Amino acid sequence: MSDSQSAFTxxxxxxxxxxxxxxxxxQHLERIDAREADVHAFNLVLRDEARANAxxxxxxxxAGDDPGALxxxxxxxxxxxxxxxxxxxxxxKILQGWKPPYNATVVDRVHAAGxxxxxKTNLDEFAMGSxxxxxxxxxxxxxxxxxxxxxxxxxxxxxxxxAGxxxLALGSDTGGSIRQPAALCGVVGMKPTYGTVSRYGxxxxxxxxxxxxxxxxxxxDAALLLETIWGHDPMDSTSIASPLPSLLDGIDKGVxxxxxxxxxxxxxxxxxxxxxxxxxxxxxxxxxAGGATVDRVSVPSTMYGLDAYYLIxxxxxxxxxxxxxxxxxxxxxxxxxxxxxxxxxxxxxxGSEVKRRIMLGTYALSAGYYDAYYGQAQRVRTxxxxxxxxxxxxxxxxxxxxxxxxxxxxxxxxxxxxxxYLSDVCTIPTNLAGHCAIxxxxxxxxxxxxxxxxxxxxxxxxxxxxxxVARALELSRGA
Amino acid sequence: xxxxxxRLTRQDVEHVAKLARLALSDAExxxxxxxxxxxxxxxxxxxxxxxxxxxxxxxxxxxxNVFRADIARPGADRDxxxxxxxxxxxxxxxxxxxxxxxx
Numbered sequence: 001m002s003d004s005q006s007a008f009t010x011x012x013x014x015x016x017x018x019x020x021x022x023x024x025x026x027q028h029l030e031r032i033d034a035r036e037a038d039v040h041a042f043n044l045v046l047r048d049e050a051r052a053n054a055x056x057x058x059x060x061x062x063a064g065d066d067p068g069a070l071x072x073x074x075x076x077x078x079x080x081x082x083x084x085x086x087x088x089x090x091x092x093k094i095l096q097g098w099k100p101p102y103n104a105t106v107v108d109r110v111h112a113a114g115x116x117x118x119x120k121t122n123l124d125e126f127a128m129g130s131x132x133x134x135x136x137x138x139x140x141x142x143x144x145x146x147x148x149x150x151x152x153x154x155x156x157x158x159x160x161x162x163a164g165x166x167x168l169a170l171g172s173d174t175g176g177s178i179r180q181p182a183a184l185c186g187v188v189g190m191k192p193t194y195g196t197v198s199r200y201g202x203x204x205x206x207x208x209x210x211x212x213x214x215x216x217x218x219x220x221d222a223a224l225l226l227e228t229i230w231g232h233d234p235m236d237s238t239s240i241a242s243p244l245p246s247l248l249d250g251i252d253k254g255v256x257x258x259x260x261x262x263x264x265x266x267x268x269x270x271x272x273x274x275x276x277x278x279x280x281x282x283x284x285x286x287x288x289a290g291g292a293t294v295d296r297v298s299v300p301s302t303m304y305g306l307d308a309y310y311l312i313x314x315x316x317x318x319x320x321x322x323x324x325x326x327x328x329x330x331x332x333x334x335x336x337x338x339x340x341x342x343x344x345x346x347x348x349x350x351g352s353e354v355k356r357r358i359m360l361g362t363y364a365l366s367a368g369y370y371d372a373y374y375g376q377a378q379r380v381r382t383x384x385x386x387x388x389x390x391x392x393x394x395x396x397x398x399x400x401x402x403x404x405x406x407x408x409x410x411x412x413x414x415x416x417x418x419x420x421y422l423s424d425v426c427t428i429p430t431n432l433a434g435h436c437a438i439x440x441x442x443x444x445x446x447x448x449x450x451x452x453x454x455x456x457x458x459x460x461x462x463x464x465x466x467x468x469v470a471r472a473l474e475l476s477r478g479a
Numbered sequence: 480x481x482x483x484x485x486r487l488t489r490q491d492v493e494h495v496a497k498l499a500r501l502a503l504s505d506a507e508x509x510x511x512x513x514x515x516x517x518x519x520x521x522x523x524x525x526x527x528x529x530x531x532x533x534x535x536x537x538x539x540x541x542x543x544n545v546f547r548a549d550i551a552r553p554g555a556d557r558d559x560x561x562x563x564x565x566x567x568x569x570x571x572x573x574x575x576x577x578x579x580x581x582x
Contacts, residue, residue, distance in 0.1 A: 101559045194539045208538045237545040238538075307525045310518060318499060325500070327572050332565035333502075338577045343502035352510075355501055359492065359511055360518060362499040372526050373519075378535030380525045385536060417514055418521060434539020460539070 004164040007073045007221040011114070014061065014072030021057040021072030025050055025116055028074045032118075032165050040140050041160040043079045043089055045119040050074070053116050067114035070228055075110055076160040076169040079120035080127055081212070082201035083107055090203050091135035092125045094349025095330045104201025105236070106170060106212050106229045113228045118166050121156030125351045126321065127177055127205045129153050130423035133414055134353045142185055144450060148407040151181030151423075154215070158185040161215045168225050169215040174205050175309050176402075176427025178213045179439040183402035183453020186441045188222045188470070189215050191427075193460045194434035195240040197226075198233035206316035207238075209309075209431040219440065219471045223247040226463070247464050255472045256291030260284065261395035263457070264296050265303045266426045272404040275445040276452050280401055283442050283454040286476035287399075287469065297398065299391050301383035305429040308384070310421055311364045311377035312432070317354075318361030324349060356417060381432050388433050392459045397469050400426050402439040402453035426455060436463045440470045442477060487516040 005013075005024075013019035032045060057067045077083065080090045082100035089095045103111075111117065124134035132140040132155025140155040142148040143163035150159040154171030158181035161169050171178040173191035182189025190213045197212045204210065214225035227247050233239045267280055284294045326332035326345030333344030350358070364373035391398060403423055413420040430437040439453040454473065458466040492512045496503045503511070557570060566573035 098563055101555045101563075234545075234547065238540060238542065240540070304525050304528065307522045311522055311525070322500075326565060327574055328560075329563040330565070336575050337579065338575050339500070340502075341575050342500045346500055347502040347504075350501075352507070355503070355507070356511060356514060358499050358501065359495055360515055363487070363491070363495045363515065363519075366495060366498060373522065375535060376526050376528070376530060377522075378537055379530035379533040380528060381536040382533050383528075383530070385539075418517060421518075432539075 004167060004217065006218060007070065007167045007216065007224055010073045010167065011069060011071045014057065014114075015066055017061055019072070021054040021116065022051065024072050025054040025074055028118065028165060031163065035143070035163055036165070038141060038146055039143050039159050039163050040138060041076070041121055041156045041163060041165055042119040043091060043122050043137055043156070044087055046086065046117060050116050050118055057114055057116070069113045069224065070110060070168070071114035073115045073168055074118045074166045075115040076118050076121045076157055076166040077107060078123055078154050078157050078169070078171045080123060080172060080203040081107055081170060082203070083117070083120065086120070088120065088203070089137070090126045091123045091137055092349065092351065092354070093136045093331060094324050094345070098329045100201070102201060105198035105233045107201065109229045110170070115168070121154070121160055121169065123156055124153035125354050126203070126317070127153040127172055127174055128317070128353050128357055130176070130180055130420050131408070131413065132156060132181070133410065134351055136351055139410065142407045144186055145407065145448065148409055148450065149184065151184035151403070151407060153177040155181045157215050158182050158187055158189065161185070161187045161217060167217060167221060170212060170229070171215055172202055172210055172212050173431065174209045175313060175431050176424040178215065179427050179437060179453070179455060180403045180423060182215055182439045183441070183451065184407035186451030187215055187217055188219055188438065188440055189213070190222050190226065190438040191430060191436060192226055192230060192463055193436040195238050196230045196244060196461070196463065198236040198239050200233055200235035204320040206313040207320065208316060209313060219467060219474045220248065220251060222438070223251055223467045245464050247467050250464060251468050251471045253468055254290055255287050255469055258292040258397065258469065259395045260287050260292045260294045260469070261297035261391055261398045262294065263302065263398050263400045264298050265300065266400035266429070269404055269425055271422060272401065273406060273445065276401045276404060276406070279442045279452040280399060280454055283473055284399055286473060290472050290476065297391050297395060299387045299398070299429070301380065301387045302429040304380050305384055305432055306421060306425050308377040308380040309424070309428045309432060310360070311373050312381065314357040314361030315364045315374050316361070318358045318365065321354070321358055353417070384429055385433050388429070388435065388459065397462070397466055398457040400455045400457065402426060402455040406445050406448060406450035406452060430457055435460055436466055438466050438470045440473050442473065487512060487519055
């Protein structure tokens, strides 16, 4: 939405008293009132809480206090981030009615920076999916074309930003769940380096892959949000303790002298839309015009990423989701005996994609199959890390499509799990390696006018660098 | 090089459902047998790779144990936690029978 203000503008204006947080909030609530019935980005809109928080920000400014870097900026939160006393469902029946007794660290951090939490956004159940069609509460629709999916699993967050409901949103990315919906909805989405953002209070899916990250309409807003949430958290044992660099300081430095590699295996992938491939070529040409050198590079083992991921992620999920047993929270199924109650609770509470992945993961970990499936997938993960390391000896950043296709129509992949899994083929290798990557909108396809996303990949802790390249790409796109 | 296991059977799916504590219906067992077999066949691509000299990666970071000072601090509020339970009694989670005849 071109008439929407950036998070930067809002925060600057609210801090200096030029605009009131309450007025900003009401503008966004009006947009939600006008289109949410069609889009269904939210599981829950927090009108009263948001109004109280906006009034508190305005009172702080009036009293001469600085509310912080996100003062008065409305933000949408993926509904797998814990919010104290506020329903957190993961779009699953099994958690319906659960009110977490604590906030996720990222929720505390955006609140402390003055942002206004607008609501909890829809997702594929437990973040398992690429279309948001797996939600127990109904699908989210793509605001650009309501007959198409927004992508997933963070489809609600991507749609909320694309529809102008919020300038910022938080999502989580286990195999592409921020970047793919960002690409399909025409917004910026970024997966930070593993360990830079706390996972405390993010409901676990696959713990060695999950990472919280930002959605925004432009690259600088996404960097602003990530700067607010990242950094060490003693509540997450995998949180990186060393200090992290500024993302905004060098963001406008341009790409002169940078070496950019187009990943052949991810750009010539089977089933790719020729217009998506062409967009990557245009992005590469724009970076070259900005002074970068561009070459093609082979990262061979990335072609095994999808298969390795669909063994590793379900294996970790089967363990993480064992906690939903009907004892401590959420749904409880029938049964006079605890094991019967456990099995009924889980069968009634989980949707079919979640059951499929629990089954797949349990099988991959079971006696007799562990080495052939899970063990082998972990060794392939090592190959991917090695191949990336080799590529980064010659290149500063890598380039690929974010998604092989534009947003697809509802129902077109729901009966074939493998076809749905292929949506993540370009984004998964980054998660397996623990690296960072960002999706930037780069044009539309000529037939349906749907957005296309280009992905910039960086090695671990190259987050500031990929933001800089993303910013250059965004500027090259014109207005 | 690891040999690819045989194609997944309906009996495998029933066994795995029991391990995963999922009371799947007959229709679900049929559906999953076909779908999981298809996914695992695709995954056989990775089973066929020669990785004899490759160490497994379980995590992107070199993990070390994290310690904190052994000082007591407040935990979650009991009543707030129990308020989320499907059933609670006398400050505890209430569950169906856990002992008795084997299922």
